[in-house]
Amino acid sequence: MIALRPHVHSVAAADMDGDGKVDLVFNDMAGSRVVWLRGRGDGSFAAPREYRTGQGPVGLASADVDGDGIADLAVCQLGGVRLFLGGPSGLREGGTLAAATAAGVEVFLTR
Ligand SMILES: [Ca+2]
Ligand SMILES: [Ca+2]
Numbered sequence: 001m002i003a004l005r006p007h008v009h010s011v012a013a014a015d016m017d018g019d020g021k022v023d024l025v026f027n028d029m030a031g032s033r034v035v036w037l038r039g040r041g042d043g044s045f046a047a048p049r050e051y052r053t054g055q056g057p058v059g060l061a062s063a064d065v066d067g068d069g070i071a072d073l074a075v076c077q078l079g080g081v082r083l084f085l086g087g088p089s090g091l092r093e094g095g096t097l098a099a100a101t102a103a104g105v106e107v108f109l110t111r
Contacts, residue, residue: 007058014062014071015039016086025073025091027057034060034075034084036091051084051091053077066094080105 007029016023021041025034032055037045059076066072070086074097083094098107 009058010060012060012062012073014073014086016062016071016073017088017090018070018086019088025060025062027053027060027075029056029058032057032077034073034091038090049090053082054079057082 008026009029011024011026013022013024015021016025016036017038019038021039023039024037024045027034033050033052034057036049036051038049039045053075054077056078057075061074062071063074064071064086065074065083066085068087070088072086072094073084073091075082075084080099081097083097084091085094096108098105100106
């Protein structure tokens with residue numbers, strides 16, 4: 001069981017550790033985090049694991065953006081988009097993809 005504040009808006013379902021079983025990640029907007037549940041493949045999940053985000057994570061999208069065959073996670077948060085890369089031990093920080101500036105949104109394309 002994990003205590004969540006209100007404002008869970010988004011869930012992403014994908015295999016983010018490459019074990020062939022679908023995992024779930026959901027946002028905790030008020031807690032500035034995402035919560036990853038590693039799927040066991042039978043409808044149950046391992047203990048939740050938390051990853052800090054910027055303020056107000058609200059939207060999630062999952063796809064293999066670095067081409068290693070393991071799903072990754074993009075998190076829309078206040079002021080930009082943060083990337084988490086999937087891997088055998090879970091998610092790891094992958095940097096900022098886009099940030100809001102006074103002039104608009106700046107998109108970063110470097111690795
Ligand atoms: Ca998995
Ligand atoms: Ca990947």
